[in-house]
Amino acid sequence: MTNNPTPCDFLIIGAGIIGTQLALTLKRRHPDAHIILIEKEAYPGLHASGRNSGVLHAGFYYSKDSLKAKFSKLGNQALTRFCLERNLPINQCGKLVVARHQQDLTGLQELYRRGQENDIELQLITEQDAKEIEPYAKTYQQALFSPTTSSVDPKIIMTELLHDLQTENIALHCQELFLKREKHLIRTNRACYAPGYVINTAGLYADKIAKQFGFASHYEILPFKGLYLYKKKTQEKLRVHIYPVPDLNYPFLGVHFTLNTQGDVKIGPTAIPAFWREHYEGMHNFKLSETMEIVTRQLGLLMGANFNFRQLALSELKKYNRQTLVTHAAELAHGVQLNDFIQWGKPGIRAQLIDTRHKKLEMDFVVEHDEHSLHVLNAVSPAFTCSLPFAEHLADLILV
Ligand SMILES: Cc1cc2nc3c(=O)[nH]c(=O)nc-3n(C[C@H](O)[C@H](O)[C@H](O)COP(=O)(O)OP(=O)(O)OC[C@H]3O[C@@H](n4cnc5c(N)ncnc54)[C@H](O)[C@@H]3O)c2cc1C
Numbered sequence: 001m002t003n004n005p006t007p008c009d010f011l012i013i014g015a016g017i018i019g020t021q022l023a024l025t026l027k028r029r030h031p032d033a034h035i036i037l038i039e040k041e042a043y044p045g046l047h048a049s050g051r052n053s054g055v056l057h058a059g060f061y062y063s064k065d066s067l068k069a070k071f072s073k074l075g076n077q078a079l080t081r082f083c084l085e086r087n088l089p090i091n092q093c094g095k096l097v098v099a100r101h102q103q104d105l106t107g108l109q110e111l112y113r114r115g116q117e118n119d120i121e122l123q124l125i126t127e128q129d130a131k132e133i134e135p136y137a138k139t140y141q142q143a144l145f146s147p148t149t150s151s152v153d154p155k156i157i158m159t160e161l162l163h164d165l166q167t168e169n170i171a172l173h174c175q176e177l178f179l180k181r182e183k184h185l186i187r188t189n190r191a192c193y194a195p196g197y198v199i200n201t202a203g204l205y206a207d208k209i210a211k212q213f214g215f216a217s218h219y220e221i222l223p224f225k226g227l228y229l230y231k232k233k234t235q236e237k238l239r240v241h242i243y244p245v246p247d248l249n250y251p252f253l254g255v256h257f258t259l260n261t262q263g264d265v266k267i268g269p270t271a272i273p274a275f276w277r278e279h280y281e282g283m284h285n286f287k288l289s290e291t292m293e294i295v296t297r298q299l300g301l302l303m304g305a306n307f308n309f310r311q312l313a314l315s316e317l318k319k320y321n322r323q324t325l326v327t328h329a330a331e332l333a334h335g336v337q338l339n340d341f342i343q344w345g346k347p348g349i350r351a352q353l354i355d356t357r358h359k360k361l362e363m364d365f366v367v368e369h370d371e372h373s374l375h376v377l378n379a380v381s382p383a384f385t386c387s388l389p390f391a392e393h394l395a396d397l398i399l400v
Contacts, residue, residue, distance in 0.1 A: 008035065076148055
């Protein structure tokens, strides 16, 4: 194994949507390149890329200078085209952002301003207009309507991309775990590679891998769990997604109503601090050393952070309670009944980065690279939406 490392032009670690889109982008640009994509699971997209809300965001939450703002609109358009051209399900339902009280109106105006700055189609409307768009919506005086926010099925998109990998003859090695870097060699549980260029798109483990290459020196992952509650299927259906005005100091959007591609409704996701990176349910994937490392990080933030981690953690932990989660959702819509929300959905975990120098949550995507490797850190929401133009941007950074 040591004597005969397998050569390749690009070795990509992690087959979520970012690694997969980047593999396809590189192949389009370098048709003769030998690209290997390794994935530790049996199938691509089993983590964030297959466990998200499935919303194609429009791009009005993010400040103008951010990568999120730069890629949301283009990414939304690209995945919309992808779904329409291939006849994949998409629900182009649009979304309302509602104000719960007077204090939300400032945030609503700020979102409208950001939307205009980012050249996003967005309407600032009255309470009456909001009722006409969605009779169940509750809002105070004003609301925002985003016609281009939609829903896709992330699993179907991942399956389609997997098919494209096969068509393009890109080698996908599942159940292959990156273990370590030894100078210019990469060791996995199965093989040893001598890649021309290494790309780290490992989501929840991206910080750990980046550190082996001398990157992410002041970054660590702080995982946050997103729980969902499904609404019973009933005759009355929501017409649009309904979101609250978020606290723009955090990268989370607050508990909201999301419609899937069939128009079924779920509420969530929460942003509950998780105790290990893949802490989805029960003790699944529990790792003692990782838990100690994450809990120590959380305790450090409780002692002092640039944001109120204590308040965030306490308010989010309460959302493990079904009634609390439904009560939050009931602030946004009429007719919300606890008994309609019984079934918990499959949770997802955000690979949220914390800047350890300033003890703050990183708001934008972070990319670090040199002439040997590139590391995608903080590929949090809306990275699914942004995936295609983001992959083009990453390919631009890899100067070969
Ligand atoms: C609850 C939730 C809701 C969200 N909602 C939305 C939304 O509505 N719209 C939107 O645009 N975005 C949303 N997002 C964000 C979006 O899902 C992510 O930004 C996106 O999926 C990130 O993709 P990724 O490829 O970076 O990560 P992942 O999908 O996590 O892929 C990383 C891959 O790397 C693999 N890996 C890790 N370590 C190793 C290793 N050592 N060796 C080999 N493989 C490894 C993992 O198994 C995994 O498959 C949401 C995220 C969450 C958690």
